[in-house]
Amino acid sequence: MRQLILAAWIFVTVVQPVHAEFTPHFRKFLHESYGVNMAGSLERTDLGLDASLGGMLNDNDRPSKQAVILVHGITNKITRFMPMVHFLHSKGYKSGEVYGTTWGDAGVTPIGLVDMKCSYVKQIRSFIIAVRQYTGTQVDVIAYSMGSPIARKAILGGQCVDTREILGPPLTELIDTFLSVAGANYGSALCVVPIPVGTCNRRTGLHCESAFLQDINNQARYEGSYVYSIFSTTDEKVGFRTCGKPVSPIRGGTGYVKKDGLSHDQVMDNTHHLQMNFISKHAPK
Numbered sequence: 001m002r003q004l005i006l007a008a009w010i011f012v013t014v015v016q017p018v019h020a021e022f023t024p025h026f027r028k029f030l031h032e033s034y035g036v037n038m039a040g041s042l043e044r045t046d047l048g049l050d051a052s053l054g055g056m057l058n059d060n061d062r063p064s065k066q067a068v069i070l071v072h073g074i075t076n077k078i079t080r081f082m083p084m085v086h087f088l089h090s091k092g093y094k095s096g097e098v099y100g101t102t103w104g105d106a107g108v109t110p111i112g113l114v115d116m117k118c119s120y121v122k123q124i125r126s127f128i129i130a131v132r133q134y135t136g137t138q139v140d141v142i143a144y145s146m147g148s149p150i151a152r153k154a155i156l157g158g159q160c161v162d163t164r165e166i167l168g169p170p171l172t173e174l175i176d177t178f179l180s181v182a183g184a185n186y187g188s189a190l191c192v193v194p195i196p197v198g199t200c201n202r203r204t205g206l207h208c209e210s211a212f213l214q215d216i217n218n219q220a221r222y223e224g225s226y227v228y229s230i231f232s233t234t235d236e237k238v239g240f241r242t243c244g245k246p247v248s249p250i251r252g253g254t255g256y257v258k259k260d261g262l263s264h265d266q267v268m269d270n271t272h273h274l275q276m277n278f279i280s281k282h283a284p285k
Contacts, residue, residue, distance in 0.1 A: 020079050021045070023095060026055025029134050034126075042127055044102045050079045051106065054099030054131070063097045066176055067135045068279060070100040071124055073145025073182075073268075074114050074199070075107040081144065087272040096135070101127050103150065113197065115204040116150050116212050118160035121167065125154035128171055138176040140279040141224065144268050145238065146206070148183025152216045152250075155223050161211040162204050175224030177279045182231060182238055182267040186247045187213055189239020208243035220252030227253035228278045230271055237264035257284050 022030070022043050030039035044051035056062070068088065070081050078100035088098050103120040124147075132139050143151035153160075155175060157167040187208035191200035194207040204212045221227060231248035233240045239247050249256040257274060259267060277284055 020050045020053040020082065020085075020100075022052055023055030023057060025058055025061070026096075026134060029055075030130060033133065034130065038126065041123060042101050042130065047077065047102055047106050051077050051102040052100060053078060053085060054095060055134075056094075056096035061094070061096055063094065063135050063137060065093060065097045066137045066279075067096075067131050067139045068093065068098050069128060069131055069139055069141045070098070071141060071143040071147035071151040072100070072102065073147045075104065075109070075111050077102045077106045081268075083269060084142075084272055084275065088276065091276060099127070099131050103147075112199050114146070114199055115197075115201055116146065116153070116206075117204060118163040118165055120150050121153045121160060122165070124151050125157070125167060125171065128154060128174060132174045138225075139174060140177040140179070141175055142179045142181060142275055142279065143183060144181045145264070146184050148180040148185055149206075149213065149216055151178070152180075152185070152223055153212070156216055156219065158215070161215055170222050172222050172224060177226040177228065177282065178223035179275060179278050180227075180229045180231075180248065180250055181271065181275060182235055182264050183229060183248050183250070184238045185213075185229070185250050186217065186245060187242045188237065189242045189247060190237065192242070208245075208247075217251070223250070223253075226278075226282050229253055229256040230259070230267060230274060230278075231256065232259040232262040232264070232267045234261055235264045235267060254282070255284075 072078050072080055085098055103123050155171045157170050184206050188206040191207045194202045199205050200207050202210050227250055229249040
């Protein structure tokens with residue numbers, strides 16, 4: 001029976017691939033505004049046709065809602081969050097109002113070796129700027145897991161801690177709501193002991209005292225006009241506390257929702273309505 005179930009799962013996976021890419025209208029805008037290379041670095045077709053999403057259908061398909069940018073977590077593609085995309089679409093959001101790109105290599109690098117490189121930060125920063133210019137509205141950002149500190153650095157700007165590249169000034173004025181979901185904003189409880197390379201390193205890793213985390217946490221309320229967090233006391237990946245402090249809720253933010261009994265993935269997957277309320281109503285209900 002187990003073999004039959006596995007075979008059925010493989011069959012469904014093969015015959016029903018996920019397709020997610022920019023619309024031709026958005027792709028044309030990126031080509032004309034930023035060049036083919038930048039467009040490619042945001043659409044990520046090098047990873048397949050399921051590594052990005054968003055865009056209007058034509059010039060008349062103007063957004064009536066603020067654009068929402070989803071930022072995925074460690075070793076994911078953006079299509080990991082297609083359930084949230086479908087939920088937003090079911091609530092009236094159009095393709096020109098929901099956007100995502102894939103940072104990293106979608107799991108080629110083992111999870112323990114992924115850190116928060118300047119190149120990932122620059123990609124998310126460029127994406128936020130491009131979507132803002134394309135839609136003409138402020139944007140909302142929902143950032144998950146490791147995607148939260150990466151997105152926060154993209155908004156903060158300043159200097160990258162690894163390459164010393166200058167990113168530019170904060171993008172605060174472009175962001176209405178920043179929502180961290182199961183975010184590793186102050187590290188991960190799995191990184192109690194720093195390791196010279198990889199996810200738990202002291203420069204660009206999730207050790208609570210890393211230079212990257214100190215940089216993004218030395219200032220407050222730069223992420224947007226409204227800053228919220230959703231997290232769980234039983235998150236088995238990010239954890240609940242590290243270095244004696246809560247690891248996920250953004251300090252100085254507008255508010256947060258603490259869940260009990262939810263795993264890391266459940267925080268991301270079982271709170272869709274809550275996430276939408278924060279970006280659309282600036283309230284949990």
